[in-house]
Amino acid sequence: MGPKGRILVEMYERLLHTLGPRHWWPGESPFEVIVGAILTQNTSWTNVEKAIDNLKKAGMLSPLGIRGLDKNELAQIIKPSGFYRLKASRLKRFVDFFYDGFDGDVMQMRSHDLHSLRERLLKVDGIGPETADSILLYALEKPIFVVDAYTKRIFSRHNLISAKWSDEEVQDMVMGELGRDAGIYNEFHALLVFLGKHWCRKNPRCDGCPLEGL
DNA sequence: GACCAGGCACATC
DNA sequence: GATGTGCATGGT
Numbered sequence: 730m731g732p733k734g735r736i737l738v739e740m741y742e743r744l745l746h747t748l749g750p751r752h753w754w755p756g757e758s759p760f761e762v763i764v765g766a767i768l769t770q771n772t773s774w775t776n777v778e779k780a781i782d783n784l785k786k787a788g789m790l791s792p793l794g795i796r797g798l799d800k801n802e803l804a805q806i807i808k809p810s811g812f813y814r815l816k817a818s819r820l821k822r823f824v825d826f827f828y829d830g831f832d833g834d835v836m837q838m839r840s841h842d843l844h845s846l847r848e849r850l851l852k853v854d855g856i857g858p859e860t861a862d863s864i865l866l867y868a869l870e871k872p873i874f875v876v877d878a879y880t881k882r883i884f885s886r887h888n889l890i891s892a893k894w895s896d897e898e899v900q901d902m903v904m905g906e907l908g909r910d911a912g913i914y915n916e917f918h919a920l921l922v923f924l925g926k927h928w929c930r931k932n933p934r935c936d937g938c939p940l941e942g943l
Numbered sequence: 944g945a946c947c948a949g950g951c952a953c954a955t956c
Numbered sequence: 957g958a959t960g961t962g963c964a965t966g967g968t
Contacts, residue, residue, distance in 0.1 A: 770950040776966055777949090811965040815951085857951050877949055922949055930947095 733889055734906030740887070740943060741913070744920040747939040751919035754867035759835045760792060762868040766860050767819050768810040780810035792833040796824045819855030826853050835868070843871045858896055866918070872911040874903045875918045879925030887943055 730738075755774075756762040761781065768777045783806045784790040789798055798806075804817035824833070830849065831838040838846070843865060850861040858876075865871040876896040884890045890899055907913060928938055935941065 766949085769948085771948060771963090772950085772965075773948040773967070775948095776964095779966085809965060811948090812950090812963045813965080815963055819951090855951065859950060863949080875949085879949070918949090926949085 730906055733902065736887065736889060736943065737903065737906055737917075740940060741917050741920070743939050743943070744924060745916065748920055748923055750916060751923055753915060753919035754863070756867075759868040761790060763823065763864050764790065764795075764820065766863040766867070767823060767855070768807060768816055770812070770816070770860060772811050776810050780807040780813075783807065783809070792824050792827055795820050796828065796833075815855070822853055822855055826850075839869045839871075843873060846871070847873070862900075866911060866914055870911050872904075872909040872914060874900050874907075874914040876900050876903075877918075877922065879922050879929075880918070882929070883921055883925060883940075887940065 754762045754765065756765055764784070765777055765781060768780050781790065784794075787794075787806055789795060789803075789806065795803065800817050800821055803820065804813045807813050807816055807820070810816060826849075827833050827838070831841075846869070847861055847865060850856050850864060851858070856864075862873050862875045865873050866875055876899045881890065881892070881894070881896070881899060884899065885892045885894075890902065894902075904914075907917075924939065929935070932938065
């Protein structure tokens with residue numbers, strides 16, 4: 730582990746101790762996590778919750794449910810999450826992929842290795858790097874670190890990266906420094922998002938931030 | 944009423 | 957490779 734790794738560990742420990750474990754991802758089943766990952770693309774989580782509640786009330790929060798729904802009906806159900814026509818198509822394409830490749834079975838999908846799954850997910854139209862990685866980590870418990878806008882903002886603020894780094898470069902750096910550990914990646918990403926949402930946004934000047942001085 | 948939110952695909956240079 | 961645009965709702 731290099732100097733950056735030591736800063737990452739310090740950052741992780743401080744966040745964990747001050748904020749506490751985040752128990753991510755919110756969702757009662759791996760499939761719900763996957764749906765949330767697609768619906769939250771460039772969208773606030775409160776809007777996603779409304780859409781997921783609608784799906785639950787309609788009894789359609791399942792692979793079969795979504796597969797059986799007409800795309801326009803699905804779009805109406807998930808409307809609060811925004812980009813609803815686009816996301817209806819993306820959900821439908823994911824469940825098609827899920828049945829074609831894995832019989833709609835999370836355990837079967839989980840039995841494949843990380844890198845082949847990532848490649849296959851990225852071929853699904855509407856699933857990009859962050860959505861794929863969130864699915865891999867939070868629904869399938871694969872050891873991959875999720876990079877999002879918060880991650881890059883916080884890391885570059887603390888001089889671990891420059892703003893120019895690609896998401897993949899950031900991911901490689903973190904995984905190289907911390908080693909492969911799904912539990913750490915899970916908690917770390919959750920803590921960074923929590924910090925970004927509940928601290929950075931309200932305190933842009935960083936007064937009293939848990940990471941002050943780092 | 945602007946601005947933002949846990950992206951992604953696609954066009955253009 | 958870098959940059960710009962459409963997609964849409966609901967909260968601040």
